[in-house]
Amino acid sequence: MRKQRGLLIVLSGPSGVGKGTVRKELFSQPDTNYEYSISMTTRAPREGEVDEVDYFFKTRSEFEELIDQGQLLEYAEFVGNYYGTPLEYVNKMRDAGRDVFLEIEVQGAAQVRSKVPDGLFIFLAPPSLTELEDRLVGRGTESDEVIASRLAAARQELEMMNLYDYVVVNDEVEKACDRINAIIIAEHCKRERVEQRYLDMLKENA
Numbered sequence: 001m002r003k004q005r006g007l008l009i010v011l012s013g014p015s016g017v018g019k020g021t022v023r024k025e026l027f028s029q030p031d032t033n034y035e036y037s038i039s040m041t042t043r044a045p046r047e048g049e050v051d052e053v054d055y056f057f058k059t060r061s062e063f064e065e066l067i068d069q070g071q072l073l074e075y076a077e078f079v080g081n082y083y084g085t086p087l088e089y090v091n092k093m094r095d096a097g098r099d100v101f102l103e104i105e106v107q108g109a110a111q112v113r114s115k116v117p118d119g120l121f122i123f124l125a126p127p128s129l130t131e132l133e134d135r136l137v138g139r140g141t142e143s144d145e146v147i148a149s150r151l152a153a154a155r156q157e158l159e160m161m162n163l164y165d166y167v168v169v170n171d172e173v174e175k176a177c178d179r180i181n182a183i184i185i186a187e188h189c190k191r192e193r194v195e196q197r198y199l200d201m202l203k204e205n206a
């Protein structure tokens with residue numbers, strides 16, 4: 001069978017739900033078989049964040065140049081900062097047959113959905129809004145004002161979950177990772193079966 005193009009896996013959900021925590025846990029597992037796409041942002045680095053590891057940190061004018069040059073698969077302005085996915089890296093990896101994992105907010109995920117309809121879209125949901133607030137406050141990385149803006153955005157973002165292929169509740173990190181791994185394996189099996197059925201049909205009609 002010919003080599004398939006890699007799958008684009010999009011993990012999205014409100015700020016503070018645990019996307020980064022779950023993604024880091026997934027990528028720490030020895031059998032993880034996909035590539036993480038590091039995003040561009042105009043947000044200032046948090047303590048301990050490293051350029052080109054956590055994000056490619058950019059000025060607003062550098063980011064706007066990337067937009068103008070068509071170098072982003074998607075981008076969005078979220079609570080005062082730009083965030084975006086480098087297009088070239090995603091294409092290069094997928095063309096090489098590697099699955100690519102994006103961890104992005106919902107406006108960007110909607111753009112990817114329209115450009116890459118065969119992507120796999122997973123919404124990470126909090127067990128409750130109170131727990132979401134506790135997680136954002138507990139992380140201790142944002143001011144009260146920014147936390148309030150992120151929580152206001154979260155209410156709207158939660159309404160978008162029905163546009164996703166799967167919703168995974170992040171009650172416990174390990175369980176959320178197991179669910180995501182199971183979804184990815186099942187999707188691969190399904191897509192291979194669909195392709196095989198198509199190839200069988202071509203053979204029959206030849």
Ligand SMILES: Nc1ncnc2c1ncn2[C@@H]1O[C@H](COP(=O)(O)OP(=O)(O)OP(=O)(O)O)[C@@H](O)[C@H]1O
Pocket residue numbers: 013014015016017018019020021022135136138139170171172173
């Ligand atoms: N299942 C969980 N149970 C309890 N705490 C969690 C869980 N998952 C993540 N957290 C905690 O919640 C906080 C927010 O997690 P994280 O930074 O991963 O969220 P995020 O969705 O990536 O946020 P953002 O979108 O703002 O980058 C962190 O302090 C993290 O340790």
Ligand SMILES: Nc1nc2c(ncn2[C@@H]2O[C@H](COP(=O)(O)O)[C@@H](O)[C@H]2O)c(=O)[nH]1
Pocket residue numbers: 013014015019039040043074075076078083084085103104105106107108109
């Ligand atoms: N649309 C995009 N959203 C992104 C991207 N990279 C990260 N994000 C999301 O932005 C918010 C805020 O992130 P933070 O690091 O400041 O807490 C969060 O939901 C991220 O998942 C991206 O490339 N495009």
